[in-house]
Amino acid sequence: MAQFCPLCGRSKPEEALFCNDCKDKIEKEYEVDVPKGEGGVDAVGQELTERSVEAKKENPDLPTDTLSKDTGPRKNKSRLFWGLLLLGILLVAGFFYYGETVRKGNLDRLQWDAAVKENSVSGYLTYMQAFPKGKYYTLAEENLVKLKGNEAETWRTLQSSDNRAELQDFLTQYPESPYTPLVKKRLDSLAWVATLNDNTAESYSDYMVASQSGELPGDYFGNAQERYEMLFQSYPVTKSDLDSIRLTVDGFFTALSALKANEITKYMAPVVFRFFNSGGGQREKIVGDLIISGARTQAPTVQFLPNTAAVAYEKTDIEHYKVNVPVQKSYVDGGQQKTVSGYIVQMELDRNFRILTLTERKPAADAV
Template sequence: MSDKCPLCGNMRLQDSLFCADCTKKVQTDYEVVLPEGVDSEINGTTNSVEDEIAAEPLKEELSFKTKTAKEIATEASKEIADGGKSITEEPVEANNYNKSENYPENRNKKGKKLLRTALVVLVLVGAYFVFYEVVLEKNLERSAWETAVKENSVDGYLSYIENHPSGVHFDDAQEGLMNLKRTEASVWESLKESESTSELKGFIAQYTNSPYLPLVETRLDSLSWIVSLKTNSAESYYEYLEFSRHGDLKGDYVGEVQKRYDWLYQSTPIEDIELDSIRSTVSGFYSALSSLDHNSLYRFLAPHLNRFFDSGGASRERITGELVMTAAQTDNLRISFAPLLEGVQYKNAVNGFYDANVPLVKSYNDGNRDILIPGYIAHISLNSAFEINSIYETKPYSGAP
């Protein structure tokens, strides 16, 4: 006669506590010896009671385990259903199973997290480029255009065109550039005949990259030289030298200007009595020369001159006589001489002589107008009596009278 196993529910022999499979597992896994025989003559009801009584010692023997008989039966049932795996192996295998099953899940979670991070970065980068293209680029373009309009210069419009070839004001910038080019050419045409250094400096400041810039700079340099020459003073020549030194002028005339500056700059101490005497002689001489006053000329000349302009040495009588005769026999222009006495520079030479440099303006009458020629410098040597011992001049330009 058979009955159901209390552990797995399968059929068991009447004289056994469990079925054959459960008996084997209990003996193997828990090292428990089960009773091998039970009286078969007891009825079914008695057998059930006896079975429970017989199983009681087994339950007490298994009480050192953490699991109850019911839990053992439940685990045994699950183990048998899973293919007969060992009960003691289940926790390890369950852990391994959970680990192997959770690993793809964890990896998927990490992958999803990285994917979300990458998407956030892409969104931020995309947003930046959209901001740059749509917002920032428009602001930069507007600012560049406002700057170009404010400056109204070739450089300003060129900068806008180069940096914003697709800008909304591209055509306006090109039109503004062409207008400036036309204006630039027109201004240069007018400056060709201009004698205003301020106008030339204004052109250089406004048209920094103009193709006419070298021509304007050359003309500015020439006009600055002419201004210095007309003023014909140490101060005017010094100003030209300083402008050239700082790059404001090309300095094509630096050599000539430096020489004239050295002649007219008073580098040595002066005595008022000496300076007044020199000025008196210079003034009287040029006044007599302008009027060809023989007697006055004679008074301001030394008895013998080493040089008289382009002539060699001669006595003062001969020199004054030749001047009067030449003026009477020819119809040459009557030239007047006006020394700039404030600019007289002198220094003491050897043997009580004085070397003086005198800025001078010549003039003559041409029909109904007087022609002034500035820029002369007279080089005069005087003896101790302040009489002219030698005289010659540096002209402002070749061919000057």
């Protein structure tokens, strides 16, 4: 057998038909196994010829010079595989770029916008912790320093403020401020004033809930609880009794504000055991003292405004009525009219709904 490859002319093993390179190329491109030994070339040629004839039958228009090449799906499959692989690589690279660049940049901007809108120490700190290499990190530091510098000045302007919204904003902007206890105490005081102005069982209940939840320090919790119990209607209501009580309350305070002796007398029992801060006595004497006191000032100075809708009462075993009613007082002080809320007048009425005792719970010790 020849010592040289009939295809390329290079040396080959004596028993082989072709050199190793040509053998591998034939087997790979034509999907045939190159036989060893005699008849090898003829066998290969025969197989290639048969494959060409079959391909020509299946596709008559196929050029003759291509019949000797592989016409099967193998090359198409190979190209499809590499195309899909390339597409997958591009998609992965695209997602990686989006996640690392576009999405991260968007999150940076969104967090920064939120920090600027909040404009608080905690807001800027949150941004700086989330994006230590963020685009706006330096600005966040500058704004943080500026806020700290404004903190003391802001509190000085708010110490005497009655604006609860401004005080709440201070707590939001400076959550770690050393002035936080003072701000909360101021808020508690303002909340209590608002509660007294409303002066109902519901308002005292709301204050207690806010105190228990931690929203307010609750410095007035005890007072709120006492007043709630005074104004909460726990006793079963009889409409006729309630209507009669309201009629007495409204008529008496209207007459008292106008200092009309006959009208005042009509709503009082013959003997009154206690009347405000004075002792008891005959109703005529009590009313006479009121008229004399009013005459000294030339005109009534105190107007009583009862909230009859918030009256609470309880009927006793001897058919007397213990009544609590929220009252506002309006009076002249230094030529100016002032109104003070938060009074609770406590009455005891006899079975004919006439006043036996009358005392009051003031909103503050120095109230009139």
